[in-house]
Amino acid sequence: MPRITVTVDGIRYEEDVEPRLLLVHFLRDRLGKTGTPIGCDTSNCGACTVLLDGKSVKSCSVLAVQADGCDVVTIEGLAPGNGQMHPLQRAFHEEHALQCGYCTPGMVMAALDLLRENPDPSEEEIRHGLEGNLCRCTGYCNIVRAVRRGAQEMGQAQEAGQEVRTP
Ligand code: FES
Ligand code: FES
Known part of the structure; x- marks a missing residue:
C-alpha cells in the first residue's frame, strides 16, 4: 500500500492509503475532516471542494495518492482560531x-x-x-x-x- 505524506490544515500526516482511495474519503474517514461534505456521486456539485497547493479541486475527483507531498486546506483550516471566523x-x-x-x-x-x-x-x-x-x-x-x-x-x-x- 502506498504511503503518502500530506499536510492538511497545517498538520503533517503520513498515512498508508489504498491506491483507489479518494481524497474526500481520506479527509473525512481517516482524518475526521467531516466539514468537507460529499454532495453527489458524479463530481458535479462542488460541495467537496478543498484547496490543493492553493488551487480549488473537487476532492471527490482526486485520489489521495495524488495529494502526496501537497498542502491541503479544508474549510476547517480557514478560521484563525479564538472562536473567530475567516x-x-x-x-x-x-x-x-x-x-x-x-x-x-x-x-x-x-x-x-x-x-x-x-x-x-x-x-x-x-x-x-x-x-x-x-x-x-x-x-x-x-x-x-x-x-x-x-x-x-x-x-x-x-x-x-x-x-x-x-x-
Ligand atoms: S461530492 Fe459532488 S463534486 Fe464532489
Ligand atoms: S445547497 Fe443548501 S445552502 Fe446551498
Missing part, C-alpha cells in the same frame, strides 16, 4: 448566503481560490467563477453578495495588517 465565512453568515449549508464549505473554498486570482471580482465574474458549485437552496444571489463582501473585508483586513488566510 472574513469570507463571516460574509456568508452576514449575507444569509446559506440555508441547509451543505454547499457552503465548497462555495467558500472555491470563492477563496477565485479571490486569489481576482481580489475584486464583479458579480458576473463571481457567478462564472463559482459555476462548478451547485446550491439547491439559495438561488445564488446572497452567495454572490457574500463573496463581494468577503472580498472587501479581506482587503480591508490585509490593509490593516491583519493576517488573513488566503490560498
